[in-house]
Each structure stands twice: as structure tokens, then as C-alpha cells.
Amino acid sequence: MIIKAFSQHLKQFSSEIPSVILLSAWLKERLSKNPENNVERIIHNEIGILTNKQGFYLLIGKSNSGKV
Numbered sequence: 001m002i003i004k005a006f007s008q009h010l011k012q013f014s015s016e017i018p019s020v021i022l023l024s025a026w027l028k029e030r031l032s033k034n035p036e037n038n039v040e041r042i043i044h045n046e047i048g049i050l051t052n053k054q055g056f057y058l059l060i061g062k063s064n065s066g067k068v
Helices: 002-010 019-031 038-046
Strands: 047-050 059-060
Touching: 002 019, 002 038, 019 038, 019 047, 019 059, 038 047
Parallel strands: none
Antiparallel strands: 047 059
């Protein structure tokens, strides 16, 4: 489900942008708001986001599968 949702998002961008950049921005966007669907609920259960005062963020795994 998550891969399918991200692949739909990925289609909107140029292939010149590295997918890891798009993935981190997509995850940050999903984690910065309340979950609206099952994909976002799973992301919220599996991954956490830490942000510092300078605006840098770190994605961390909350569960064993999220860490993988």
C-alpha cells in the first residue's frame, strides 16, 4: 500500500530528482499532519520524525519493521 501510494506521488516529478529526496519529503509531509487514510496510519505507526530548531529533521523507525 505504501509503495503504491508513493509511486503515484513519484509520477508527478521529473526523473532527474533523486527518489530518496522525494521519499523523505513525502514522508515528512505525511508525518507532519494527522493521518487521513490507512497508508498514513501505517506510516505514523512505523516511522517517527524528529525536528530541531534549525528545521532539520530525522526519520526514525518506531517499530522493528519501521527500522528496517
